[in-house]
Amino acid sequence: MKNTGEEIDQTDLTWHQAGMARQTQKRTLETRARLVAVASDLVAQGGYTAMRIEEVVQGAGVAKGTFFSHFKDKDALMDLLIGARIDAYLDELEAAEPPQTIEDLVKLQLPLLQFMTSERYVFDVILRLSGAAAVSDVGPIAMTFERYIAIARRWFEVGTFRTDVSADLLAEGMQAFVAQALALNFCALHGDQTLSQRLVPYLRAWLQPGE
Amino acid sequence: MKNTGEEIDQTDLTWHQAGMARQTQKRTLETRARLVAVASDLVAQGGYTAMRIEEVVQGAGVAKGTFFSHFKDKDALMDLLIGARIDAYLDELEAAEPPQTIEDLVKLQLPLLQFMTSERYVFDVILRLSGAAAVSDVGPIAMTFERYIAIARRWFEVGTFRTDVSADLLAEGMQAFVAQALALNFCALHGDQTLSQRLVPYLRAWLQPGE
DNA sequence: CTCCTAAATTGACCGTGGTCATTTAATCTT
DNA sequence: AAGATTAAATGACCACGGTCAATTTAGGAG
Numbered sequence: 087m088k089n090t091g092e093e094i095d096q097t098d099l100t101w102h103q104a105g106m107a108r109q110t111q112k113r114t115l116e117t118r119a120r121l122v123a124v125a126s127d128l129v130a131q132g133g134y135t136a137m138r139i140e141e142v143v144q145g146a147g148v149a150k151g152t153f154f155s156h157f158k159d160k161d162a163l164m165d166l167l168i169g170a171r172i173d174a175y176l177d178e179l180e181a182a183e184p185p186q187t188i189e190d191l192v193k194l195q196l197p198l199l200q201f202m203t204s205e206r207y208v209f210d211v212i213l214r215l216s217g218a219a220a221v222s223d224v225g226p227i228a229m230t231f232e233r234y235i236a237i238a239r240r241w242f243e244v245g246t247f248r249t250d251v252s253a254d255l256l257a258e259g260m261q262a263f264v265a266q267a268l269a270l271n272f273c274a275l276h277g278d279q280t281l282s283q284r285l286v287p288y289l290r291a292w293l294q295p296g297e
Numbered sequence: 298m299k300n301t302g303e304e305i306d307q308t309d310l311t312w313h314q315a316g317m318a319r320q321t322q323k324r325t326l327e328t329r330a331r332l333v334a335v336a337s338d339l340v341a342q343g344g345y346t347a348m349r350i351e352e353v354v355q356g357a358g359v360a361k362g363t364f365f366s367h368f369k370d371k372d373a374l375m376d377l378l379i380g381a382r383i384d385a386y387l388d389e390l391e392a393a394e395p396p397q398t399i400e401d402l403v404k405l406q407l408p409l410l411q412f413m414t415s416e417r418y419v420f421d422v423i424l425r426l427s428g429a430a431a432v433s434d435v436g437p438i439a440m441t442f443e444r445y446i447a448i449a450r451r452w453f454e455v456g457t458f459r460t461d462v463s464a465d466l467l468a469e470g471m472q473a474f475v476a477q478a479l480a481l482n483f484c485a486l487h488g489d490q491t492l493s494q495r496l497v498p499y500l501r502a503w504l505q506p507g508e
Numbered sequence: 509c510t511c512c513t514a515a516a517t518t519g520a521c522c523g524t525g526g527t528c529a530t531t532t533a534a535t536c537t538t
Numbered sequence: 539a540a541g542a543t544t545a546a547a548t549g550a551c552c553a554c555g556g557t558c559a560a561t562t563t564a565g566g567a568g
Contacts, residue, residue, distance in 0.1 A: 111534060111545065139525065149548045154526065206430075213424060217484030219417075224486070232486075251502045259499060262477035266469070269476075273428030275435070275443075288470060291462045295506035322515070322564060350555065360518045365556065 118156045120146040125163055134164065135207040162225065164211045169226025171201060172212075176233050184241045188289050191241070191260075192282050199264065199281055203271050213265075235261065247293040256293060263288040329367045331357040336374055345375065346418040373436065375422045380437025382412060383423075387444050395452045399500050402452070403493050410475065410492055414482050424476075446472065458504040467504060474499040 124145035128137050139160055143153050157163045175198035185191040203209055216231045218224040238257035247256060267284045270276045276284070290297075335356035339348050350371055354364050368374045386409035396402040413420055427442045429435040449468035458467060478495045481487040487495070501508075 113534080114546070117546085138523090140523090150525090151527080151549065152547050155546070160525065210425065213480070214421065217480055217486070219483060219485055221485045228484075228486075248506065250507050251498075255498060255502055258477065259474070259502065262473040262499070263470070265476065265480075266473035269424070269428055272430060273439075274430055274432045275428070275439075287462075287466060288473070291466055291470065292503065295459065296461055324564075325516070328516085349553090351553090361555090362519065362557075363517055366516070371555065 114156075117146070117148060117152065121148070121153060121156055122163075122166065126167060129167060133205055134168070134211070135205050158223075161211065161215060165215050165225040165227050168208060168211060169230055172198065172227065172230040173233075175201065176230060176237060179234075179237050184244055186246055188286055188293065191289060191293075192285050195264070196282065199268060203268050203281070206272055209268060209272065231261070242293075248295060259292050260289060263292060325367075328357070328359060328363065332359070332364060332367055333374075333377065337378060340378060344416055345379070345422070346416050372422065372426060376426050376436040376438050379419060379422060380441055383409065383438065383441040384444075386412060387441060387448060390445075390448050395455055397457055399497055399504065402500060402504075403496050406475070407493065410479060414479050414492070417483055420479060420483065442472075453504075459506060470503050471500060474503060 121142060125137060125142045128141055128145070139150065139153055142163075143150050157166075179194060179198070182194055185194050201208075202212055212227055215225055215227040218228045235254070235257045238260055239253045242253035242256040263285065267281055267288065270279075270284060271281060332353060336348060336353045339352055339356070350361065350364055353374075354361050368377075390405060390409070393405055396405050413423055423438055426436055426438040429439045446465070446468045449471055450464045453464035453467040474496065478492055478499065481490075481495060482492055
């Protein structure tokens with residue numbers, strides 16, 4: 087995003103008069119890094135639900151207002167932290183061999199799904215940030231959702247699954263079933279089954295109908 | 298839920314000594330009714346997002362604490378208000394002829410879906426309350442989700458849809474796709490399509506594979 | 509009617525996310 | 539180096555959901 091502006095004739099203009107923004111100070115990056123590091127630590131200790139902005143700024147040795155000049159709101163920080171975790175799981179999915187059976191498909195994703203349901207709050211944040219209201223604020227989590235679809239699409243292009251509909255549609259459908267299964271995981275009425283148990287019948291009916 | 302306690306021998310015990318709770322006062326019901334009425338009015342005026350507990354109690358002429366002795370939290374009130382609206386839409390679905398085509402299926406549900414996406418906040422509340430963490434607090438919205446599945450199941454039992462999997466699975470799958478479509482409705486990257494446009498391909502692939 | 513108990517109500521208070529006018533610090537200009 | 543200009547940081551303040559010890563009120567018991 088940065089430094090992509092076009093070249094500007096500076097012969098009779100200072101770069102400021104030409105409308106260039108003054109460059110970000112080193113201080114800024116340090117402060118931001120400290121905020122993220124402290125937040126990360128706090129999450130490691132007490133989980134996402136318990137993280138408090140007040141504690142983050144105290145730990146980073148800055149005022150509360152400083153936090154909000156670095157992040158739009160608390161969600162933006164969560165977006166970053168949770169998005170990074172999801173990305174790491176997607177790295178593993180991408181590195182793995184494309185799954186050939188429904189069971190493999192579920193098994194491969196299980197670590198990611200378990201992270202997503204590790205705290206109710208985490209799941210809520212993910213749902214809230216999985217789609218961006220404006221193109222300009224597509225955040226880390228929203229990016230991971232795009233990425234997830236892209237990875238799944240590749241699996242369905244080469245795999246042993248139905249071919250009467252596009253791999254893209256199959257991927258989006260799987261996403262829908264995964265979200266459903268995760269939601270039901272928090273539900274007392276259906277909480278007895280494991281994620282896999284719930285997911286496999288769905289995906290079999292979706293990806294291999296009539297078999 | 299009320300007055301379901303078993304009969305108790307009262308020959309030598311007052312009903313109070315027998316452990317019966319003193320009956321709810323008329324006052325209670327009036328206060329609660331007033332709170333709900335005011336809240337309902339406020340929602341009608343400014344939408345769910347803008348509703349403030351402070352305004353509700355002011356309008357009802359009670360103290361703030363009173364609200365929370367009637368409702369566990371703000372969500373509980375929203376559960377009631379939104380649940381009632383959804384129930385009304387489900388009444389219509391139940392009264393209608395079972396849809397025979399995908400297009401009819403979507404068209405029939407459209408009013409409900411438009412309500413669910415009328416405000417981002419409403420959608421978030423619905424997602425949050427659609428499953429109850431404990432059996433004891435299955436609220437109005439959670440009930441409507443059970444009801445929705447039951448209605449859809451009946452459609453799929455008599456309709457012109459695939460029969461290789463249970464009608465129950467079909468219903469739950471449709472729910473998943475509907476949720477997905479609603480979520481994408483708030484997403485800038487996919488916001489150009491209408492709900493129907495998004496939903497029809499999904500449901501065709503799910504309910505009538507290979508046709 | 510009066511006393512007594514439990515239900516209902518009160519409102520000051522708290523936790524926490526978020527704002528913004530003001531102050532401080534860095535960097536550019538001359 | 540001094541002055542000008544913008545970025546960064548500050549912290550008092552607000553909004554709003556939620557709590558709870560204290561108070562009021564309803565209605566049965568005597």
